[in-house]
Amino acid sequence: MRLLVTRPKEKAERTCARLAAMGHEAFSLPLFCAVHFDDAAKAALGARSWRALAVTSAEALQKIDAGRDAADMRDRPLFAVGDKTARAARAAGFTRVIDGGGDGERLAEAIAAFPPSGDGPLLYLAGDPRAPFFEAALRRFGVAFETVTAYAMRPVADLPVVAILEAARPQAVLFYSAAAAARFFALAPPQLLAEYGLKPLFLCLSAKVAASVPACLSASVRIGGAPDEEGLLALLN
Template structure:
């Protein structure tokens, strides 16, 4: 198994790629890749369930912290308020906030550590509460990082990301295809949780050995670590490639995609 950050040549040549993002994020990504000449399949590893409840209280909030585009979607489903500054974990989340109507938006262009650093640069502990809009499960201890610097963080869980229970027949067929014309060439994975879910489902379907014929493109080293093991043991891939930065554009650069 080779792990590299080298860029794949830009000629898509009909390469077949599996996108494991939730449906809301997978659709525009699939369109972008299709325009570049790739053949795409979508197999969401997580289903977003929006939680009902009262309108979020933001009067005492100095900034909204979004660690995913789904947080933006969940927040805007509950309220029309767009008057608070937004600090987003990455560029895709920042774009989602701008598209939703927020005007004061900044991106940390990284992970939760980068977001915590941006908060310390832009906010003060005495300026008010920071509202972290998230799902019921979060990666990283953003509140803990900021509490060390005197910030008060209120986490608001507005959605539940529920893992898929099985792979679709189309994905199994792509994994097990005997012909190079219909066989899967690569899998795009954006989070450790998604990585663990995917390899577990492949193992449950009895096809984990097929991963050795597939490249996996990982958003971060943590994703690469998670995708290389499953409950039954290590997982061997043809190549494990890791984005230079934890954002979608850097991941697509591994493919040579515009």
């Protein structure tokens, strides 16, 4: 199957290699690239002994070493949105990692139900842009928190979208985020896909991601059974 992967470059390369090993022909269209704010994240981690940490993407921990940057916090609870982020937290040196179950609202529920380990607010190491659901749910549950932006996803400029579509002629497009889906259709609206005779499936990590696919293409949307790459790639079976 001919597949188009819309992740940032390094992640797309890993996914394309995985898809090739599965027997597919994969092409990369990196719509965004990550910019990390290392100093801000490290300063926040060292600023005080927070009640706990929360992370909704492994990207927020990419430049963090708990032993070096968060010695007072490495053994405090770290709430990770899902398995991949939990693994990144452990790799960064955090010892008390709680997997929140796969999305922001469930993560907030896990935090609210967890016995407090100290006074003060939770520190949320966040990305930009981000969906509002996690922070809104924390407020609804009465959890005090502070948000620090640890990274930002910036649009990749001057993408040769038409050339990539012509080369790839994808039978399916993989979307890992709502922002990627929205930008893809801003650059390649349904009428452009039709002009080139393309009728791909749109494989989405979650229902929130699928909501960014134009309604006229809803019949071509497939949603993974779990909000992670395993669930997404299972759609290819």
